[in-house]
Amino acid sequence: MTQSRNDADVAFIKALAELLQENDLAELSVKREYGEKDSLNVRVARQLAPAMVQAGAPAQTAAPAPAPAAPAAAAAQSAAPRPDLPADPAQHPGAVTSPMVGTAYLASEPGASPFVTIGTQVSEGDTLMIIEAMKTMNHIPAPRAGTIKRILVSDGSPVEFGAPLMIIE
Secondary structure (H helix, E strand, O other): OOHHHHHHHHHHHHHHHHHHHHOOOOEEEEEEEEEOOEEEEEEEEOOOOHHHHHHOOOOOOOOOOOOOHHHHHHHHHHHOOOOOOOOOHHHOOOEEEOOOOEEEEOEOOOOOOEOOOOOOEEOOOOEEEEEEEOOEEEEEEOOOOEEEEEEOOOOOOEEOOOOEEEEEO
């Protein structure tokens, strides 16, 4: 490996670390191809504050869509831990988990009202949100009827497979 390519790789890794910090991400993984048998695999990760992880605080994105004040207040209220709920939202029996890796959208388009808010009564099969994966919009249906108790992701935030999205009771 030449010195100039090494310097370019170091600059690339520093840029990834800055992206991680600026977009409040937990992890980035990138493969950079140089040729048929030459590549650079980079995984940049950081540990989130324990209070943020336990409270299920939604991740922030670089350019969040503008949202009305009332749903924002309700989302902030939903992030507060309650004594009757498990510390880990994924362990809650009413947790709706992500079936894929992608970007979560709470509304059908920017500026539109969200599919559901805290307190919304849903029936089995109602659309809860959309997850964009590989430029495909995937509607996430309610697995059961109930009331939305917590929304654990924010609009436009990245989600991973199996990550808790909402709590339905």
